[in-house]
Amino acid sequence: MHGYSGFDNYAGPEFESVSARAQTWEMAAKDAGTLIVGREDTVHLQAESASCINAVMLEDPDGKELKADWKTVKPNELLTTSQCRCSFFSFVHVD
Numbered sequence: 001m002h003g004y005s006g007f008d009n010y011a012g013p014e015f016e017s018v019s020a021r022a023q024t025w026e027m028a029a030k031d032a033g034t035l036i037v038g039r040e041d042t043v044h045l046q047a048e049s050a051s052c053i054n055a056v057m058l059e060d061p062d063g064k065e066l067k068a069d070w071k072t073v074k075p076n077e078l079l080t081t082s083q084c085r086c087s088f089f090s091f092v093h094v095d
Contacts (some may be wrong), residue, residue: 040082
């Protein structure tokens with residue numbers, strides 16, 4: 001942000017403006033083939049931007065939503081840890 005305060009130049013904070021539109025999240029290539037059935041796993045999810053995330057939910061094959069622990073590790077990547085030891089998930093919801 002740049003402007004004027006009276007006759008002086010003002011250089012304010014810098015920030016990135018990000019669209020709030022829906023995104024497609026994908027598992028990082030480095031995690032493909034590393035998940036083991038019956039074990040708690042950590043997965044990297046990637047999209048265009050990982051800002052403004054409120055929650056990450058996993059949906060098991062029966063449709064039950066399960067909360068996942070997560071943190072932002074890069075501007076376009078989340079690190080998620082599932083508490084469920086299911087064989088697979090049908091959907092991942094990132095809100």
